Amino acid sequence: MQTPPVVFVTGATAGFGLAITRRFLADGCRIVICGRRVDRLDALQKELGDLVHAIPLDVRDREDVEGAIASLPPAFSDIDILVNNAGLALGTLSAAHAEVDDWDVMVDTNIKGLMYCTHTILPGMIARGRGHIVNMGSVAGEFAYPGGNAYGGSKAFVRQFSKNLRADLIGTPVRVTYVAPGLSGGTEFSQVRLKGDEAKAASVYQDTQPLSADDIADSVHWAATRPAHVNINEITLMPVCQAPGPMAVHRGAKK
Template identity: 50%
Template structure:
């Protein structure tokens, strides 16, 4: 049976790569994001391959999330796969110097946004006792690193939510919950974290081969194509050069 996937943060990076890979496998797509032009470009690109519906809303706004999901037409409203991918990092300062606006942005998007979307989609999965939720975490949710403070806290929250969700939904045997936690992936992540300082962002990925968004997309596709009795509950993936958040072999 053909499945429908709902992907947040689909206009770039991991979300976009996942959408492109899913389309190749004839999965119907609901693509979400705040950058309307990028959504339209992606819809145009993929609609020749699969059915695509886009939702332009702010994941931080509970009302917008609920209204957007409730507005889905019938042929897109039966969600089989939820990819909670939307997330970002703002700033990289010590705790005493960090901006509280940055803190709020990370908590609103990385934690509350994930909760709002899942809460809105979950009733449909429960009613049919079928579905799969994949939460995109980070190695930052496994160990805290210097100047990571609230970004790490937000990803620790994703790790806890993933575990709690899996426990609470265990009575519904047809619903699988798991997480993919990437290390360094070369996306627009660092551009956002360093607030448009592209040179600084570029240096993050220099001297070694970082993961690509397509690498994570392939892992996500692997997870959703396992037999019903198999669940990838919690997977950590890093580039070969990375041993931890702070130990990266960048050669000489």
């Protein structure tokens, strides 16, 4: 009987990460859940049981990442699926007025954190001859919009990094998938981006039916459960109420 895989999920205490955890747990997978909020990790560990191993982790700290992964107990140490889910957007101001500190946090989390986890876990996958890395991106990585500057740029990096990572892995059985959700509700994304302004965060989804965290978890699970010879390179998904728009044209007086 095949041993259930080990899934390592960053940013697992809410939103996409928690939904992804629950989806794989339903298959009997062993899950390593990571996050910075220790109280939530403790509560989830108690709720989800022995198939889950919770570790406090700030993906922005390379030593923390390397130490946490090196110290995993044997039952959770051979990671089969890495879901690089930890990420965030901060602010909606134009580039000229954005807070550079916000840019730093987005780059450190969305780019460097993802690279640290990938670089630490990938050698073991190659050595064992199996593995799948799922990098969570955003439609903002492909479709630009005002105020998306550093966030969109960071997700464009994740998209291209995923493609280059797959190119590096040619000749190995390790798979790489990039998942780019569109408008998604039921998460803390907009509250974080708008720095706790719940009214503004709610207005983002007013009169829409956005994607749910479960929709995203289902797409990740589907990609990870294809036959071993199939690599899903990229998944882009939007709710039917959303679509890419036309290029912006400013019409003003000639100077």
